[in-house]
Amino acid sequence: MSLNTVSILDGNAFVVSDRRGDIEASPVDTQGLFLDDTRFLSRWVLTVNGLRPSVLSVDEQEYFKVQFFEAVTTSTIYVDSHLSVARKRAVGKGFQEEILLENHDKEAIDLDVKLDAGCDFADLFEVKDKMQKKGQLYTKTTNDRLTLGYKREGFVRETYISASQKAEIGEDGLRFHVHLPPRTSWTVSLDVQASARATGDEPMRTKATVDAWVGAAPRLVCSWEPLHLIYRRSLVDMAALRFRTGITPGALPAAGLPWFMAVFGRDSLIASFQAIPFAPELAASTLRTLALFQGRVEDPFRDEEPGKILHELRLGELTAFEERPHSPYYGAADSTMLFFIVLEEYVRWTGDRALARELEREARAAVTWIDRYGDRDHDGFVEYKRGNDKTGLDNQCWKDSWDSIAFADGTIAPLPRATCELQGYVYDAKLRTARLAREVWNDPVWAKQLEAQAVELKKRFNQEFWIPERNFFALALDGQKRKVDSLTSNIGHLLWSGIADDEKAASCVKHLMSDALFSGWGIRTMASSEHSYNPIGYHVGTIWPHDNSFIAWGLRQSGYRAEAARISRAMLEAANLFGGRLPEAFGGYPRSETHYPVEYPTACSPQAWATGAPLLLIRTLLGLESDGTHLIVDPAIPEPLGRIELLDIPGVWGRMDAFGRARAAD
């Protein structure tokens, strides 16, 4: 988000304004009140006697509320302002705003207070892609309410604006005539309500509810002071990103502000995985919601196939009229495997076998998808190619930008593409599903089959993806089964899944820690040695915190304690310099060139899997694992981070504490 904007959010409702609190959406500015992927207010401008107050300060107290302090000035430094303005705003299914005017003068004043209001009801995709509306906008006024509306056939969205004080209500906003005696104040409360889906009457968030959620997470005590802020920030941001569907119980993480405040397969699963030792209930909600929308039929428009887990669910106009396929869209080749990985991890940590039993049918359908549809050409590897050539995604792995899967010489790999980390996820998913089949579903025969398939996949993967002349695994096999030979961070995910043979893994670790991939702040998505490398290229050179958290976790699991600690430390130091909040991605510039990590211009922030990255890094540093009964603690903490204690870690054991301190060898 721009540094010149202020955002507050609550689930998938959010308000983006300028630093005065005004909303003036333009084709290039993503301001507005948004809910369910629709903008419900695109203009909200306060004037007093025709002047726009000047901002003095902004108090971003909580993620769901903000306060703006302003003064009505005369634009000359020689005359003090005698009229201050405070605007307090809190978001819910719309927002409530309280405006306080204070007359500090010895004379009474008469004020013409005006709030301009308007709305374009743009779908979030229209905002992003600058498209035109096809329906009709309208306004309705009554004595006590202004209604802004939009209608296209059965798709109707309305915004209701009302005030606590008597106002002149016109089609373009509300006007108040205020007489303020000396040293007095005047207040008005404005209620802006967005009509949207019926999600029940969930009360607006309060500091108490957020504190309760954060308080339920383990308590962190550490000697490196910035880690307190980073941890607290992660928990609060995760609380902010909680999204309620109103259909399944609980909340799951939405992907990120501003473009991705929706249910996502990959993003919600990855963030849930990162949060399991801290807030395991997120994983349960994510799994139940994704299971509910599991693919049932072959539908090329939505890239839907039986058993497939969705990529993205949207609720805006373009989805409603099938101008976009997100109802839901299934264009992700990895979310189905991640579903199993999170399910098994969740059950092993919490002992909640009931959820696994509840999802057995979905799990069996998902395994069938991997073998029948994921492996499109039945060569033993999962590959992807979109069925929707117009609005589907070309790349259906986590690096989903158009140019991410390229050869070392920069040539884009032809489709279908079998990226390496997908094979790792299949390997891991089958082993984890085998465990569930044996321990929960009482099906040892199926468990044996799955394990045998995993062993065979590992053998073939190590033969067919390995590039002996460069000593690392290919980024992918392309449509002609050629090895895509770029050096990328994808090889780090192979450590996490365990698909790489030990010797080959050791060689990949050397590459991961080389100057070409490790910038000093983190591991780049693409090595600086490759032709496509760009330090501010979305997936071809930037550093992604979630990517690094999983690479660090994989290093740790593979026995590379020092390397895991080095990446964890670098990423947490970057988080500290970002004020405790890691963005979606940042520049891949070498640390030797910059004392600060360089911002990526359009990064989402907060973004769920970046928010979850410090959580997985803390787990990595403490070496936290569950064997299904006990909490295992095996710390490897680098010297500058000193001592870390994580208290009251929830799990099948109830609540347990973990302690770790730096040792010279770490």
Next chain:
Amino acid sequence: METQSSENLLSEGTFEGEAPGLAGIVGRMRLMVGDQALGVLVVDNGRVKLAPDEPPVDVTAVCKSRDLLIRLLRGQLNPVMMALQAEGRLHGDRERGIKIVYGLRGSNPFVQAPLNEKDQ
């Protein structure tokens, strides 16, 4: 509210059969067009049948027209699209309702059933 039996949805007799997409799902979904109840879809672990409108029900599907209700039964309606275009809605246990509507999207006996497509 006028209550009518499920025969209104069928040209002749009652109808039941296999719906593999509903394996593992049990529930009773009341079927309505506007404020008119037309019966209950009984789901029993992969089998479905249309029954007269009698309690109890877990979830109610309300469609704007009989045509939409029949498309829902035949697995031709996407519940997300149905809600976004205000063509229908689910009340009650909506999680179970979505499971049932999604489950109908695989093969189900109503694809071939002699459903009466005209309003009574």
